[in-house]
Amino acid sequence: MSYQEKKNIVSLISTILIFGSYCGAVYLRYKDANLAGAELFRFWGAVILILIPVTIVAKVIIEIVFIIINRIATKEVEPSFADELDKLIELKAMRMSYFVFILGFLLAMGSLVLRMTPSVMFVILIFSGFISDVASSVTRLYHYRKGV
Template sequence: MSYHQKGIISYLITNLVITSVYLFVMWEYYLDGRFDADDRFIFLGKAVLIMLASGIAINIVMRILVSIIAAIIAREAEPILADERDKMFELRGLQMYCYMTGAGFILTMVALALDVPPFWVLNLVVLAFSLGDVLGNVTQLYLYRRGY
């Protein structure tokens, strides 16, 4: 397994864990009635910002750990340059990410038009970005596994 594939897998794991924890916590808060207060959107905004910051920090730590473990176990150093194939795979993953987030944006606009509460709409946005990231990373992983 190449260095790039290991990095993609670490991003997938991090994304799934962070998003799952966020959705679980938000669901528990929703059941507790914390979104009935006047400051519910402030609370929701803070929760999303905490999720984003923790996701970035954990991704950085995971990438460093993957580099260290790959260097120790497989005697594999991080490639200095990415070749054309790596860039093509990354662009294809970005394309899938954009498709998914675009579809999620349209879905949230439909939800707003149908008078869905803002709590659910914001969580749809978060879910669309998360699923877009998963789809982009899975696409890259598939392309690396396919080999061309």
């Protein structure tokens, strides 16, 4: 298995674990909260604004740990450059990620048109961000395994 494949598998697993644990923590903390009006929007704003740095910091730490463990286990050094194949795969993964997120955004706006609660819109937005990150990792993994 190549370095890029291992890195994408670790990224995929970490994305799922970070998002799942964060959603679980938010649910357990606020499951009995009865929010309405401005308080509801403040809650969802806080959920999203906390999710972003938590995800970034956790992914950076996990990637550093992966690099260290991979180096110790395999004596393999992280590639210091990206060739044309890496760049092409990254562009395809980014395109898939954007497509999935835009689809989720349109679904979220559609939920408002269908007169669903604002909480449904925020949940769809958050999950579309998560699914777009997963789609990006899966696309990269697929192209590293099967080719472009």
